[in-house]
Amino acid sequence: MTFSHIPVLCGEAIEALKIRSDGTYLDMTVGGAGHAEQIVFRLDKAGRLFGFDRDEEAVEAAKNRLAAYDKQITILHENFKNAVSVLKDLGVSGADGILADLGISSHQIDDETRGFSYMKDGPLDMRMDRTQTLSAKDIVNTFPEGALTRIFREYGEERFAARIARAVTKEREKGEIATTGALNDIILQAVPKSARKAGSHPSKRVFQSLRIAVNGELEGLSDCVNEWISFLHPGGRLAIITFHSLEDRIVKQTFRTAQKPCICPPKTPVCVCGRVSAGRCIGTRAIRPSAEEITGNPRAKSATLRIFEKKRENDEWQTEP
Secondary structure, three states: OOOOOOOOOHHHHHHHHOOOOOOEEEEOOOOOOHHHHHHHOOOOOOOEEEEEEOOHHHHHHHHHHOHHHOOOEEEEEOOHHHHHHHHHHOOOOOEEEEEEEOOOOHHHHHOHHHOOOOOOOOEOOOOOOOOOOOOHHHHHHHOOHHHHHHHHHHHHOOOOHHHHHHHHHHHHOOOOOOEHHHHHHHHHHHOOHHHHOOOOOOOHHHHHHHHHHHHOOOOOHHHHHHHHHHHEEEEEEEEEEEOOHHHHHHHHHHHHHHHOOOOOOOOOOOOOOOOOOOEEEEEEEEEOOOHHHHHHOHHHOOOEEEEEEEOOOOOOOOOOO
């Protein structure tokens, strides 16, 4: 299956990075290289782009798409959580801009063999990196009912989490739940009829929660964001695109803390904790797709872009409580 993905908020993300032609840029989730192509297109021979992805198919697709820029790019099969460490080993000391599109790719959704979609029947997999062992099938068939309830509730914000977890554990007693279609049927039976008639598909939140659990998407995300900010050169920018409230909340709070890290009590007139701001959030609100983009790509509807700029050496950010 040809790797395809429509980059979301592409123009806005590229504008956010304020690309310099001789700069060093990182695409932490290179995917099909939609964003990456727009970055490298703006670089001259002195500019560099490093792309990372945990999906081997995405890495190969990105290399093929960016073959004309092979002297300016380095594409690596690596989890973005390890990216800064890998770059330091390569002798890269910092970046002028970092982009992270944390959403799942259209290719991963559309390829039923990857097991991400409740709309297509396929193996219950959901691994972004197929070299890892844990899959959605493992979680569904081996995790205790209480653990499943927690995953569905915390990662999917599913109000019928307990009912669905109970239905799953009861059904797996009859035999292994091995396909997305089988899990989808169990969810449809567990959710009350009244809830099936309105809102999003009954399986949407459960499938999201399993994907997050399988790939550890929220684990250490705040630490990663802080590490990326630290890795930026002064004045460099970090642009992060998220697709659900759990990720966006983490990014938003981490940015705010990096901008105003003071931990003094609220009524303290002057900051005495000595914590220094790392920079500033760009814009008072998150950037969202236009109606035109959503019409052309409905999957962009839930996307949110947030931007952070690293403090320059002569900048003086206030740290008052």
